Structure formats: structure tokens, C-alpha cells
Amino acid sequence: MREEFAASMLRIHFNGKDKSQGMPLQEAILEASRSQEMMFAIAYRGVEGFGASARIHRQTALSGAKTAPVMMTIIDRPEKINKFMPLLDQTVEGGLIAISSVEVIRLTKDDSAAGNA
């Protein structure tokens, strides 16, 4: 099945060792995003970067990948994204959240499409 619509894309930048209530932040955001049935979420690990603290974060042999920057992308219809913002705000304590308007083409296999929109 093919759907085409205007959507919003959230990008959340933070550090790999950031936590929210004891949980790694990327997992906490993913849980929050799933609980709100957001359409799509993905996290990437960066190689090196710096954030609000202006401290350079990179992976080292000792820290492993844990201290590298993480970027998460969440995509859904604009109204769903707006509704999600308060919860996201609560979950993310330190970090950067950017939002942009995008055009989405969503392709789903026909058998799984029923009642899953």
C-alpha cells in the first residue's frame, strides 16, 4: 500500500551516555515514541561531536561507543508530532531538538497494512 502525506521530522541530538530515569536516553525516547504510537523512529550513533557543554565527545578504546553522540529521528504527521512534544520535552533533559517539514511516501506490504495505519 502507498500513502503520501506531509509530515514532520524530529531530530534529537544528545550524548550516548545521557540517561532518563536510569535508562539510556535513546531507549527512553524510543519507548516514549512507541507508547504514543509514533510512526517511525531510528537512532544513529555519530563518530565524534560536541554539544551544549562544548566538550568534545568521541568513542575511545576505553569508553567504547557509549560516549559518542547519538542522533534520533522520529517521523509522523505534524499533529502527532505536536502532541508528542510535551512527553519528549520531559524525557530529554539535555540535548537539541530540531523539527522540519517533510514530504513522506510510506510503502507497506498489503497484508500488514490493515488496521495498522
Place this chain on the structure above:
Amino acid sequence: MLKTGKALKVSIYLTEGDSRHAAILDYLFFRGISGATVFKGVAGFDADHRLHSAGYVEISDKLPVKIEFIESEQKVQEVLGKLEEMAGRGMIEVQETKIVKPALPSRHSGAEAQPAVKMEGKAKLMRIYIGEDDRWNDKPLYKMLVEAMRANDLAGATVYRGILGYGAHRRFHRDKPFHLSHDASMMISVVDTEEKIRGFLPVLEQMVQEGLIVLSDVDVVKYSHRPIHTNEAVEEPAR
């Protein structure tokens, strides 16, 4: 899509063993050619006058293979250069032909590849989200998408592997330490002019069974590539 009237019929003659026909067929598909057929001969001889046949005793892997497709003259001219390169020692024949009745696709598509243009200023950024295990014709989909983009002269593509995420299925992908999991979410990003990106969409939508295609506006500030000089050292990365 092909219309009734004048067109060109292209025949490419190859031998089976070198498996070039599979690569050529992929290329024709990526370029949005209306249709192509691969014929397998039962016997024949090549430019070296070596006879190849399928005997009962010996199974030959060098049987003649012929790929045939019919397209508009413009489209044939666009792909012919690359086909000559891909056919290796094989022969390519172009014949004028007349389409009496075009084949009708089940779904309308407006695939028209555009020639490469210099790109700066307003452009489109396309992100494609698929699973790492997704396949197209038994090959990893993300790799084949990059191949397809290359065949269409898109300006460049980058593949990213996600560490965590869920997609169209709401399946949970989690990258386990030491790469125990092989079904991560993948993202391919590509930037090109709106025409080129939209021209590529019909092929893309045929290849991606399940996934998300996200388009956004961007301004390209610089786009250049290193000139290829075989006897010159590479000096600095262009971007």
C-alpha cells in the same frame, strides 16, 4: 511509457557464462526501461567460431544469451553508451521498429530519467528508510538501491545503519553488541535536483516493498568532485 509509433529495438548478444546479462537487466530496470526479455539459446557459435550447445552429456554454461528491449530513440541513446561498456565482447544491434500496441503497465508511472546537470541552489534531500535484511532479487536492498541510484546518475548516496529503531512494521530493531542482530534500520540519503529525484521515484517504489521515503527541501552550497587523473596524486577531499 512507450507509445504507439516509431521506436528502437535493441538486441544484445552475450554468452551465458560471464553472467553479464544479470547486470545488464538490473541496469535496464534501474533506468526505467519499459521492459526487457532475456532469451537463452540452445546452441550457437560466437565471434571466435566456437560452437556452444547443450548436449546430453555435457552441460554447457556458455550458451548464447540475448537480451532484447524496445524503447524510444531518446531513451536508447541515453543508455547505449553504458550498455556498450557492460556488454564487453558481446554484440549490440539496434533496429528501427514500429509499436502497434504498447504494453500497458498495471500502475501508471512517469519514469523519465534526466541527464546529469550541474547542481547548486535549491535541491531535494531524499531519505529512504528500510530494513537491513530487506532484499531485492535476492540481493541486499540497500546495496541495490545505491546501484540503482548510480545507474541513474544521481549526485551521490550515503547509507547509514541505525543502532535502534522501529519502522513501518513497528518491529523493534536493536543493535546488539558484537553485531548479533542483523536486522537494523538502514537509512540511505541522497541529494539531487527535484526532477532527478522525482524521476527516480517510480523505480524506487518498485524496489522498496516496505519502508519510508522522506523528501525535504535543501540548499546545495557546494557540489564538486575530484577530477579523475590516472597519473596524478589525489590532493584534498572535495567534501
